[in-house]
Amino acid sequence: MKFGGTSVGDEECIARVVSIIEQYRKEGNEIAVVVSAMSGVTDQLHAIAAEVESSKDTPPIEAFITSIRAKHESVLKAVAPDEAETVMVEIDKRLSNLRNILTAIHNLRELTPRSKDYIISFGERLSAQILSAALRQAGIKSQPLNGCQAGIVTNERHGCAQVLPESEPKIKSRVIPLMHDGVPVVMGYMGCTGDGIVTTLGRSGSDYSAAIVGAGIDADEIWIWTDVDGIMTSDPRIINDARVIPEISYLEAMELSYFGAEVLHPRTIEPAMQKGIPVRVKNTFNPSAKGSCVLAQAHRDSRVVKAITFIDKVSLVNLAGAQMFGRPGVARAIFTSLAESGVNVMMISQGSSEANISLIVDDDHLNAAVTAMNKVQLGGYIREVTFDKEVCVVAVVGVGMAGAPGIAGRIFTALGKAEVNVMMISQGSSEANVSFVVAHEDGRKALRVLHDEFRLSEDLSE
Missing domain, CATH: 3.40.1160.10 (Acetylglutamate kinase-like)
Incomplete structure (x- = not known):
């Protein structure tokens, strides 16, 4: 405990x-x-x-x-x-x-x-x-x-x-x-x-x-006693009708913790996952509440999306240049320089033309990232380095999304109707997470729109 x-x-x-x-x-x-x-x-x-x-x-x-x-x-x-x-x-x-x-x-x-x-x-x-x-x-x-x-x-x-x-x-x-x-x-x-x-x-x-x-x-079991009733469908400070998720998989919990959910530390799940130990999140101030249980295979209800979260205090770094196209070693030069500067890259997106790469880094790492990329620019690999601090990352998480057609369409159609502009998109190979970047002023709106779109306030498990 x-x-x-x-x-x-x-x-x-x-x-x-x-x-x-x-x-x-x-x-x-x-x-x-x-x-x-x-x-x-x-x-x-x-x-x-x-x-x-x-x-x-x-x-x-x-x-x-x-x-x-x-x-x-x-x-x-x-x-x-x-x-x-x-x-x-x-x-x-x-x-x-x-x-x-x-x-x-x-x-x-x-x-x-x-x-x-x-x-x-x-x-x-x-x-x-x-x-x-x-x-x-x-x-x-x-x-x-x-x-x-x-x-x-x-x-x-x-x-x-x-x-x-x-x-x-x-x-x-x-x-x-x-x-x-x-x-x-x-x-x-x-x-x-x-x-x-x-x-x-x-x-x-x-x-x-x-x-x-x-x-x-x-x-x-490993029990994490905190001051909330469990892992929520979204941040209850933003979404008033956010709901406790009774069961969630290791993969979903890791994605949520990495993308801003504060209930669990991002590295908490891995040691438990290696041993197959359930992790239970409980409320010290409401110990009778059932809480949330993180398992290898959580019960799958009828919804494909489990939760939506977001991270602020991040920055978008854009790298551009036609000389990047078809040139071996560009990615190595970029990420070696970032690693040597101690910069953690949270998200990556590259256009099919290979002429543009977008990165998300923590605000605290922005100066180091820009300095590192300016060095790469001097090496002739990229033409231009720009950045934007007024952004946030929204992540839509759920193992049910894997192989389910139309989820991305629902996400971006709902955002389009709400006039939320998406600046960058990234999806992991597990298909358990679709994450994207929007202007900071649109972050909370995007969270509310998608929480409603996927009816996360409703308990469908019955």
């Missing part, structure tokens, strides 16, 4: 989490827990790290430490009064380490990726101590484990580390023994290299941690 930041946001939330764990243990389940930082804490750690690096004046390190300490101490005393004094000693040790690294960064005026990972892992270092103490207060034996102690070994790519295969036997040997008579609480979002250097798994990486731990212990 993984509990997100809002699920452990305050003393009432943590008490609710303890109650959920107690209930399922009483039903005979052996449970391992992965926990995120308390809501807002990781963002604060990012902010203070940036501030101490750039501040010419004395940065507010002491004020920050005092504030973080008070927040966690207050919650700890509420949920585990008998454990509070002992646990605060451990928390103070961690806060002392945090203070020291922040001071060192300010003195050096340098924040390395390695130092940043160390700093932003502290949210989980603190929350796991509190949840574990709350479980002990409830009479459940519990031990907090950081990523290293739990056996999560990663490569050295700080900020978005990849978990290595040697993690599985380590997790199995370290976590399972603690489950027989208690509940281990693993700090999410973090692992370590083979040399013991702290790494983080990227934003929302606690989901990935949960999948890695679940696969490592050969769990019957």
Whole structure:
């Protein structure tokens, strides 16, 4: 069971989490827990790290430490009064380490990726101590484990580390023994290299941690506890009548998470898929709701489209030039240059004339992408590089689309009637996803139009 930041946001939330764990243990389940930082804490750690690096004046390190300490101490005393004094000693040790690294960064005026990972892992270092103490207060034996102690070994790519295969036997040997008579609480979002250097798994990486731990212990199921009732047909903040999807396939869930659905981390599904472990998404604040279950083969109802999502904060890069036509090595030059610049390409589209290639990249990667393409232009491969930041990507997802005629026609006819202009189209070979680019101002309209077109608010499973 993984509990997100809002699920452990305050003393009432943590008490609710303890109650959920107690209930399922009483039903005979052996449970391992992965926990995120308390809501807002990781963002604060990012902010203070940036501030101490750039501040010419004395940065507010002491004020920050005092504030973080008070927040966690207050919650700890509420949920585990008998454990509070002992646990605060451990928390103070961690806060002392945090203070020291922040001071060192300010003195050096340098924040390395390695130092940043160390700093932003502290949210989980603190929350796991509190949840574990709350479980002990409830009479459940519990031990907090950081990523290293739990056996999560990663490569050295700080900020978005990849978990290595040697993690599985380590997790199995370290976590399972603690489950027989208690509940281990693993700090999410973090692992370590083979040399013991702290790494983080990227934003929302606690989901990935949960999948890695679940696969490592050969769990019957992996449960992601969050603050929504499950995976929705679309973003409920935009589509008021968005519906919970009871069952969805691994492939559909991966496509949705990659294209902006925030319920699951994009890498969460892969470890579960390799072991065939169902992933269940549940609401901590409405635990009686059935939630969504991600399976190898989900139940197929009469609709071919399962969900529609979109990503903003992306940019469109267009490459043009007649010299690209029929010339071997153009694609290699383009994508080698992008890779060497650390640019992740989210979507690709190429015209049959071979004279134009369009790419979608994250806004944060735009400058690096344009710089890389300007170098390729100097090499004579392309004539012109242009970009547009005012765009978003809409993705229509459903395994039922594979082999079903007329789906693309319905999509683009509906958009045409709504006067939504499509700037770029891409479809994967699995046919489970049709994604396209529209102007940012048209993104929400496109979402509503297609949600209505495919009647996703209606429950057709009956």
